[in-house]
Amino acid sequence: MSQGKVWKYGDNVNTDVIFPGRYTYQIMPPEEMAKHALEDLDPEFAGSVRPGDIIVAGKNFGCGSSREQAAACLKGAGVRAVVARSFARIYFRNAINLGLAVLQCDEAVEALEKGDAVDLDLAKGEIRSAKGTFRFLPLPDSVIGILDAGGLLEYTKKKLAKE
Amino acid sequence: MGKTLTEKVLGRKAGKDVQAGEVITISPDVILSHDNSAAIIQEFRKLGVKKVRAPEKIVIVLDHIVPASDEKYAQNHKSIREFVAEQGIPNFFDINAGICHQVLPEQGFALPGKVIVGSDSHTPSYGALGAFATGIGRTETACTWATDEIWLRVPETMRIDLSGRFRAGVFAKDLSLKLIGDHGAEMANYRAVEFAGPAAGDFSVGARLTLANMSAEMGAKNGYFAPDAKTLKWLEGRARGPFVVASSDPDARFESILAYDLDALEPQVACPHTVDNVKPIGAVAGKPVNQVLIGTCTNGRLEDLEAAAAIFKGRKVHSGVRCLVIPASWEVYREALKSGALAILADAGCVILNSGCGPCLGAHEGIMAAGEICLSTSNRNFRGRMGHRDSEIYLASPATAAATAVAGKIADPREFA
Structure with a gap:
């Protein structure tokens, strides 16, 4: 369980505004990536986000490039989960593979606003x-093993070690 | 119940009958990566294995920032070259090949019935030749190098039936923008898109590559044309090894079917800052621009450069515009030299750059300042993608781009016939 506050955005939040292309091919640790998180969408975010906060957004979150930093930078910034109406498919995979929870819940998206406190x-x-309790769609079985292991790297490491 | 092409291709790899919705684990035929291989190598090293499982399946193409524009990128390239040598990866293309999504088809890796995964969102391009091709992330690519396995959910399929013929000045790019404008940027999220109907066979392989490439902007997992005689002819002398041609059964299950009449289509422009903010050319003509980009994995092929050259012939780039031209590969570059297209573009005052991704992703070779506007033949116009967050990108076909470069403002290519 975690507590934090809500950062609210709209539909089609794309990977260029989550993590700009000008940094994409510079290799940096997640905490450095976090400094550029949402830089071109919300300049206030990187300096104010706190561990446990969640992002709430509309449909097709993470559309665009396959860049994994768009998930890694949010995780590096301490974001606990992204709650959206839907996710772009590569973003969904990348987030799971890095251990960032991506949750679909229309009711939460409709009710929650910036700054709301959530558990x-x-x-x-x-x-x-305070606006209610929202249940999100359970994640597919195929990805739960990866999340449980803490991401795809750990999952694969264990699998390779067994061989 | 019949099967879709995607169900057949994935089923063959899985060694069993599969249908949409099923999750399977398979061994891909090709694992593509590019400059981001440097980051993938770092992840691979964390896995505790020394060797990649199947070096012959890995294809690495340097294209995103070539030649290296600074020390960091130079180090990335260097570490990739060292890794390629260390692992004995036979299929490495250095900075003199071109954009991966042009190089893989040209070099015969993108074949009907193959399963191709790539650490680039425009990997679906290879569906133009009847492959199942989809984008994955870096960590996933590193793990696939190590295991030679990946899990995939068999996608539902949306079919787009095409009829009629493109009018003069209208191209596959206009069709892709019209589709995305009409149905939104997540129109095919998680799904396969099949381009079909009586007009599909008229599409050149280049035009098919444009549409399959743009299926990524529809949110699609993969986008494809069923292979036909045109596909097979194009692959003659290119295909690396045998392949199995598949196409959808007449009674296959399609989640939805759209129909488009090409005769009714006019040039389209995607306006800032989303690919689905699409307007017909008439609604945006007259907007002044600072830069025009003709190239990228979407529209940097020979037919694209020739469509632009047809408009530039006897005309000049407007004095207020920087017009950048980037052939998608060095094969295209050499063909365009021979065809005379590059001479026309150079005479018109275009700046012809080396094959690669150029400024499309905002790393080098034509970055925009605050307030500047670019009309580009690329596939994304997100805020800040090509430079400052207060710059703007419009997307259109190569013909519209050339007309715009001549006029100095967004222009209808049909007026330059």
Whole structure:
């Protein structure tokens, strides 16, 4: 369980505004990436985000480039989860592979606004706030093993070690 | 119940009958990566294995920032070259090949029935030749290098039936923008898109590459044309090894079917800052621009350069415009030299750059300052993608781009016939 506040954005938040292309081919650690998170969408975000915060957005979050930093920079910034109406497919895979929770919940997207305090309970599948308790769609079985292992690298490491 | 091309291709790899919705684990035929191989190598090193599982399946093409524009990129390239030598990866293309999405088809890796995964979002391009091709991330690429395995959900398929013929001045790029404008940037999220109908066979392989490439902007997992005689002819002398041609059964299950009449289509422009903010040319003509970009994996092929040259012939780039031309590969570059297209573009005052991704992703070779406007033949116009966050990108066909470069403002190519 984690507590934090909401950062709210609209539809089609693309990977160029989550992590600009000018930094994409510079290799940097996640905490350095975090300094550029959402730089071209919300210049206030990187300096003010706190561990446990969640991002709430509309449909097709993470559309565009396959750049994994768009998930890594949010994780590096301490973002606990992204809650959206839908996700672009590569972003969805990348987030799972890095251990960033990506949750679909229309009701939460409709109700929650910037600054709202929320408790996120991944195990129970709930987001709780003063505006109500929202249940999100369970993740597909195929990805739970990866999330449980802490991401695809750890999952693959264990698998390779068994061989 | 019949099968879609995607179900057949993935089923063959899985060694069983599969249908949309099923999750399978398969061994891909090709694992593509580019300059981001440097980051992938770092992830691979964390896995605790020394060797990649199947070096012959890995294809690495340096294209994003070539030649290296600073020390960091130079170091990335150097570490990739060292890794290629260390692992014995036979299929490495250095800075003199071109954009991966042009090089893989040209070099015969993109073949009907193959499963290609790539650490680039425009990997679906290879569906133009009947492959199942989809984009993945860096960590996933590193793990696939190590395991030679990947899980995939078999996607549902949306079919787009095309009829009629393009009028003069209208191209595959206009069709792709019209589709995305009409149905939104997530129109095909998680799904396969099949381009079909009586007009599909008329599309050149280049035009098919443009549409399959733009299926990424529809959110698609993969986009494709069923292979036909045109595909097979194009692959003669290119294909690396045998391949199996598949196409959708007449009674295959399509999640939805759209129909488009090419006769009714006019040039389209995607306006800032989303690919689905599309307007017909008449609604945006007259907007002054500072830069025009003709190239990229979407529209940097010979037919694209020739469409631009047809407009530039006997005309000049407007004095207020910088017109950048980037052939998608060095094969295209050499063909355009021979065809005379590059001479026309140079005479018109275009700046012809080396084959590669150029400024498309905002790293070098034509970055824009605050307030500047570019009309580009590329595939994305997101805020800040090609430079300052207060610059703007409009997307259009190579013909519209050439007309715009001549006029100094967004212009209808049909007026330059």
